Amino acid sequence: MLSKKKIAATFFAGALCFGIMTGTSSVQAAPAAVHAGYELSGLADSNDFSARMHQEDLTHEQIVRSLRYEYRRDGDRAKYDRDLREEQKRHDKAVQKIKDDYNHYARKHRQ
Numbered sequence: 825m826l827s828k829k830k831i832a833a834t835f836f837a838g839a840l841c842f843g844i845m846t847g848t849s850s851v852q853a854a855p856a857a858v859h860a861g862y863e864l865s866g867l868a869d870s871n872d873f874s875a876r877m878h879q880e881d882l883t884h885e886q887i888v889r890s891l892r893y894e895y896r897r898d899g900d901r902a903k904y905d906r907d908l909r910e911e912q913k914r915h916d917k918a919v920q921k922i923k924d925d926y927n928h929y930a931r932k933h934r935q
Contacts, residue, residue: 873926880922884915 895904
């Protein structure tokens with residue numbers, strides 16, 4: 825039979841682990857809450873170009889996170905660097921297209 829000290833130590837160790845797991849999950853959930861607050865506030869929908877830019881930023885961030893996950897899983901640095909460069913080029917082209925569309929719209933409606 826276990827002594828009272830061992831039972832108390834086991835109880836406190838379990839409580840400590842539960843507290844650490846709870847604290848860790850709340851820290852990880854914070855970035856999602858920031859994005860959700862931004863989307864719900866309507867700031868992204870102030871105009872079409874702002875909404876497109878916001879959506880592109882979210883897409884880019886998601887792809888970069890996916891690439892980091894794959895790198896941590898397989899450890900292939902050359903593949904990670906190549907894929908990250910390709911994603912950055914894709915993102916830059918998409919952002920430039922949004923900016924060009926905005927400038928075209930602004931010139932057309934400037935009068």
